[in-house]
Structures are given as C-alpha cells and as structure tokens.
Amino acid sequence: MNSFLSKATAPLGNRAYTIYSLPALASRASPEPPAFSLKILLENLLRREDGANVTAAEIEFLANWEPKPSQP
Numbered sequence: 001m002n003s004f005l006s007k008a009t010a011p012l013g014n015r016a017y018t019i020y021s022l023p024a025l026a027s028r029a030s031p032e033p034p035a036f037s038l039k040i041l042l043e044n045l046l047r048r049e050d051g052a053n054v055t056a057a058e059i060e061f062l063a064n065w066e067p068k069p070s071q072p
Helices: 022-028 036-048 056-063
Strands: 007-012 015-020
C-alpha cells in the first residue's frame, strides 16, 4: 500500500532505487519535525504498510505523537 503517496524512485547512476519520503506525511502530521529516531521508524512503517500488520492509521498516529516528559 501507499496511502500517503510517499513511494518514489531515486535514480543513482545506472540504477533506480525505491524510497519512501517522509515529507509526504507533512499534510497529515504534526508540523514539528520528528526526532531522528522517529524518522527512521516512520520511514520503516511507510515501507511496510500493508493495511493489516501496518496501517495508515498507525503511521498517522506515530507521525502526530507528542511524547510527554515522564514524571519523577
């Protein structure tokens, strides 16, 4: 699946590689850029979205997640 239209092709030399672009989430995500570790997780979820194991709703939830500091 490609619910966020994030799948693209990036040519490099004589080859083309499939990539999943995080800016495609911009219209459905928090305006704050996610932490680097969340970017990696979001890109992985975009790549593995299949509607069963990884859904668009789960990706959107994580893209809009605002972690709160833990209480001491």
